[in-house]
Amino acid sequence: MYRFMILWACAAFLSLASAFPATAQMPLPSTGGAPAAEAPTISPEDMTPEAINAAVARMSDDQVRSLLLDRLDAAAETAAAASTNDMTFFEKMSRLWTAFTTPLMDALSKLPALIPGVSTAISNFVESYGGASGVMTLFGLIALVLAIGFAVETAVRAYMNRAKELTVATGDDSLRGAVGFLLRRFMREIFGLIVFYVVIRIVGRSILSQEQLAFAGPFVTYLIWMPRLTAAATRFMMAPQRADLRLVNVNDRWARFLQRHIVGLIFLGGLTIWAVSFTTKNGVPGPETRLGFWLDTLVYVYIVAIALIARDGLRDMMRGTDPDTTDFDEVAANAYPYFAMGVAMATWALVSILIGLGQVTQLLHGAHYVTMFLLLAAPVVDTAIRGLVRHLVPPMAGEGPAAEAAYISTKRSLVRIGRVVAVGIIMILIANAWDLSILQLLQNGAGIADNVFSFVMTLVVGYVVYEGTSLWINSRLAAEQTALGMSQEDADAEMGGASGSRLSTVLPLALLSAKATIIVIFGLLAVGNLGIDITPLLAGAGIAGLAIGFGAQQLVTDIVSGVFFLVDDAFRVGEYVEIGGTMGAVEKISIRSMQLRHHRGAVHTVPYGQIPQLTNYSRDWVIMKLKFTVPFDTNPNQIKKIFKKIGQEMLEDPLFKDDFLQPFKSQGVFDIDDVGMVIRGKFMAKPGKQFMIRKEIYNKIKAAFAEADIDFARREVRVAIPGMEAEHYDDMSREESLTVAAAGAAVASQDQGPAAAPAKGPD
Known part of the structure; x- marks a missing residue:
C-alpha cells in the first residue's frame, strides 16, 4: 500500500512538472552514506500507469523520496517565477529594495557576534591542531617552506641576472624599447614566482601533513601568491622606479601610491x-557573524578611498600623453575617479541585492570581483589603446592642413575603434564571469537581458564597421588631396586652385552613402534583436519612400542628374566652372547639389537638375595669352628675345618651374591699331597656377622694358587747327584753347564707343 500511494503521488507531481523533462530524467541522489543505485528514468510522454508502476517498483524508498523533493522544489520555483512575472514595476522595485536592505540589517544585527564568532573559530582552529604548540608548529613549518621557496627563487633570479643583465638599448626611447624591457623583467618575475610555487608545493608535500596542507594551501594562495602576482603586474604597468619606461602617464608619487595600494x-x-x-x-x-559582508564592504570602501585620494593621478593616467586629445578625452579623464567610486558602490549594492535574493552561486566564484576589476581597468586599457595608436599609426603623409587633418582623423578613428572593441571584449568577459553563454545571448532569447545584450553587441559591431569604413575612405581621400597638393593657397586663387582627382570628388559621396547604409542596416538589426518585428518598419519605409518619390520629383531629378554628371566626370572639387552665368570654384558636392565659391567669397548652391550647361575652366591644362601695346618704331625681334629670356628664367625658378606645361614665349605682332603695335605672348600652365605666373611675368616684362628703354604705347588725341602753324599753338587765346580741348574730348569719347557689356571671367 505504501509503495502504491507513493507511485500515484509521483505520477501526479510528474504530470504537473511535465515542463521540466530534463529534471525528471536526472539520476536520483542518495540520501544515505552508501552510493545509491542509478534510478530508472521515464519520459513524460511514456507516463502510463504500467510504466510508472514498473519504474517505481525498481526504486528504493530513498529514491522515491528524493524524486518527490525535487518535484516540490521545481514546483516552488515555477510558482515563484510566475508570481515574479505577475508583479508590477513598483512591486519589483520594492522587492529589490527589500533584498538590498535585508543583508545590511542582518549584518548590523549580528555585529555584536562578530568578534566572539571569530574568536570561537580561532579557538576551534587551535584545538584542532593540538593547542598553541601545534599551531606554532604549523606556522613554523609554513614559514620554513616559504623561506626555502624564497631562497630558491632568489638564487634563480640572481643566476638569470648574471647570465644576462636587463638593460635598455642606448638611445632606444621608443615604446617598443620600453615595453621590451618591462616585459622581459615581468617574465623574469613570473618565472621566479613559478619556481617559488613549485618549490613550496614540493617541500610542503614533504614536511606537512594533509591536514596542515588543507590550511596552508588557501593561506599561501590568497595572502602571498595573489598579492605577489599583482605586484609583478603593477610593476609592469606603473614602473614605480623607472619613470623613463613607465607605460602610463602618471608621476612617481602616484605611480608608487597606486602600485602599493592595488x-x-x-x-x-x-x-x-x-x-x-x-x-x-x-x-x-x-x-x-556576517564576517564576509563586512570584509567585502571594506574592499569597496578601500577602492573609494584610493580613487578619492589619487584622483589627480588617475586623471593624468586617463588623459595620457597624446597631444591630439579631444574634449571627450578630457571629460572622461576628469570623470574617471568618480566613475571608479560609482563602480565600487554599484558593485556593493549588486552584491547586497543578490545576497538578499539568495542568488550567491556566482558570488562564491568571485564574479563581482571580476566585473569590478574589468570596469576599473578602463584607464589602463584606454591608455594602452591610445599609446599603441600613437606609436603604430603610420607617419603623416605629405604636408599642409589636409595631411595634418587626415593624420589626426586617422588616430581618433583608430582610438574609437579600439575603445569599442575593448568594450565588446569586456562585456564578453563579464558575461563569462556570471556563467552566461555568449552564443545563447546572441541568439533570440526570451529574456529582456538576452535581448539587450544582443542589441548592444549589434551596435558595437555596427559601430566598428562604421568607423572602419570611414577610416578607409577618409585615408584614401586625404591621400588623394595630399598627392594633388591641394592647399589653402589654391583655394584663395582667383579662379580656384588645383582640381581634385575624380576619386577625391566621388569619395565624399561614397562615404556619405556608406554611412547611411551602415546606420540603417545595423539599426534595423539592433531593433530586431530587442524582439521588435521590423517587417512593419520595412513596409512603412517602402510606402514612405514611394510617397516621397511622387511628392519630390525635383529632388529625384537632382539626384539622378548628379549621378550622371559624376559619371561623365564633368567637374571635380577645386575646379573653376561656369553654370548659366554663375562662376566659382567647386567647393563641396552633395547628393543633390554642388556649392561654388566665387573668387570674391560668395558661395552659390546649384542643384544638379538646374544645370543646363557647364563650362569647366580648370580641366587638365590652361593657356593664357598676354597682350602688350608698344610704339610703332619698336623692334619686334627685340621684344621676342626679351620674352624668350623671361620664359627661360621662369622655367629655372623653383617656385614656378613645376607649374609650367609650356614656357612663356612671343607670338609676334598680333595687331596694329592707331596707338601702336600689339605684341602677344602665351604660356601653358597647370589649372589654378596661371594667375601667379601671370603676375610674375608682368613684373619681369615691366622691368625688362625699362632696362631696354622701351615704352608702352599710350593713346593720344592730336588736334590740327587750319591756318595756324604748330609753332604758334602756344600763342592761342583762352577761347581757342577751350575749343581745341572740347574737340579732343569729343574725339576721345567717340573712340571709346558705347559702354561695353561686362566681360565674362573674374574682374
Whole structure:
C-alpha cells in the first residue's frame, strides 16, 4: 500500500512538472552514506500507469523520496517565477529594495557576534591542531617552506641576472624599447614566482601533513601568491622606479601610491575569501557573524578611498600623453575617479541585492570581483589603446592642413575603434564571469537581458564597421588631396586652385552613402534583436519612400542628374566652372547639389537638375595669352628675345618651374591699331597656377622694358587747327584753347564707343 500511494503521488507531481523533462530524467541522489543505485528514468510522454508502476517498483524508498523533493522544489520555483512575472514595476522595485536592505540589517544585527564568532573559530582552529604548540608548529613549518621557496627563487633570479643583465638599448626611447624591457623583467618575475610555487608545493608535500596542507594551501594562495602576482603586474604597468619606461602617464608619487595600494586591495580581497572559508571550516558559518559582508564592504570602501585620494593621478593616467586629445578625452579623464567610486558602490549594492535574493552561486566564484576589476581597468586599457595608436599609426603623409587633418582623423578613428572593441571584449568577459553563454545571448532569447545584450553587441559591431569604413575612405581621400597638393593657397586663387582627382570628388559621396547604409542596416538589426518585428518598419519605409518619390520629383531629378554628371566626370572639387552665368570654384558636392565659391567669397548652391550647361575652366591644362601695346618704331625681334629670356628664367625658378606645361614665349605682332603695335605672348600652365605666373611675368616684362628703354604705347588725341602753324599753338587765346580741348574730348569719347557689356571671367 505504501509503495502504491507513493507511485500515484509521483505520477501526479510528474504530470504537473511535465515542463521540466530534463529534471525528471536526472539520476536520483542518495540520501544515505552508501552510493545509491542509478534510478530508472521515464519520459513524460511514456507516463502510463504500467510504466510508472514498473519504474517505481525498481526504486528504493530513498529514491522515491528524493524524486518527490525535487518535484516540490521545481514546483516552488515555477510558482515563484510566475508570481515574479505577475508583479508590477513598483512591486519589483520594492522587492529589490527589500533584498538590498535585508543583508545590511542582518549584518548590523549580528555585529555584536562578530568578534566572539571569530574568536570561537580561532579557538576551534587551535584545538584542532593540538593547542598553541601545534599551531606554532604549523606556522613554523609554513614559514620554513616559504623561506626555502624564497631562497630558491632568489638564487634563480640572481643566476638569470648574471647570465644576462636587463638593460635598455642606448638611445632606444621608443615604446617598443620600453615595453621590451618591462616585459622581459615581468617574465623574469613570473618565472621566479613559478619556481617559488613549485618549490613550496614540493617541500610542503614533504614536511606537512594533509591536514596542515588543507590550511596552508588557501593561506599561501590568497595572502602571498595573489598579492605577489599583482605586484609583478603593477610593476609592469606603473614602473614605480623607472619613470623613463613607465607605460602610463602618471608621476612617481602616484605611480608608487597606486602600485602599493592595488597590491593592498588584492590582499584585502584575498583575505576576505580566506577568512570566510577559515571561519566556516572551524565551526562558525558565515551567516552567524556576517564576517564576509563586512570584509567585502571594506574592499569597496578601500577602492573609494584610493580613487578619492589619487584622483589627480588617475586623471593624468586617463588623459595620457597624446597631444591630439579631444574634449571627450578630457571629460572622461576628469570623470574617471568618480566613475571608479560609482563602480565600487554599484558593485556593493549588486552584491547586497543578490545576497538578499539568495542568488550567491556566482558570488562564491568571485564574479563581482571580476566585473569590478574589468570596469576599473578602463584607464589602463584606454591608455594602452591610445599609446599603441600613437606609436603604430603610420607617419603623416605629405604636408599642409589636409595631411595634418587626415593624420589626426586617422588616430581618433583608430582610438574609437579600439575603445569599442575593448568594450565588446569586456562585456564578453563579464558575461563569462556570471556563467552566461555568449552564443545563447546572441541568439533570440526570451529574456529582456538576452535581448539587450544582443542589441548592444549589434551596435558595437555596427559601430566598428562604421568607423572602419570611414577610416578607409577618409585615408584614401586625404591621400588623394595630399598627392594633388591641394592647399589653402589654391583655394584663395582667383579662379580656384588645383582640381581634385575624380576619386577625391566621388569619395565624399561614397562615404556619405556608406554611412547611411551602415546606420540603417545595423539599426534595423539592433531593433530586431530587442524582439521588435521590423517587417512593419520595412513596409512603412517602402510606402514612405514611394510617397516621397511622387511628392519630390525635383529632388529625384537632382539626384539622378548628379549621378550622371559624376559619371561623365564633368567637374571635380577645386575646379573653376561656369553654370548659366554663375562662376566659382567647386567647393563641396552633395547628393543633390554642388556649392561654388566665387573668387570674391560668395558661395552659390546649384542643384544638379538646374544645370543646363557647364563650362569647366580648370580641366587638365590652361593657356593664357598676354597682350602688350608698344610704339610703332619698336623692334619686334627685340621684344621676342626679351620674352624668350623671361620664359627661360621662369622655367629655372623653383617656385614656378613645376607649374609650367609650356614656357612663356612671343607670338609676334598680333595687331596694329592707331596707338601702336600689339605684341602677344602665351604660356601653358597647370589649372589654378596661371594667375601667379601671370603676375610674375608682368613684373619681369615691366622691368625688362625699362632696362631696354622701351615704352608702352599710350593713346593720344592730336588736334590740327587750319591756318595756324604748330609753332604758334602756344600763342592761342583762352577761347581757342577751350575749343581745341572740347574737340579732343569729343574725339576721345567717340573712340571709346558705347559702354561695353561686362566681360565674362573674374574682374
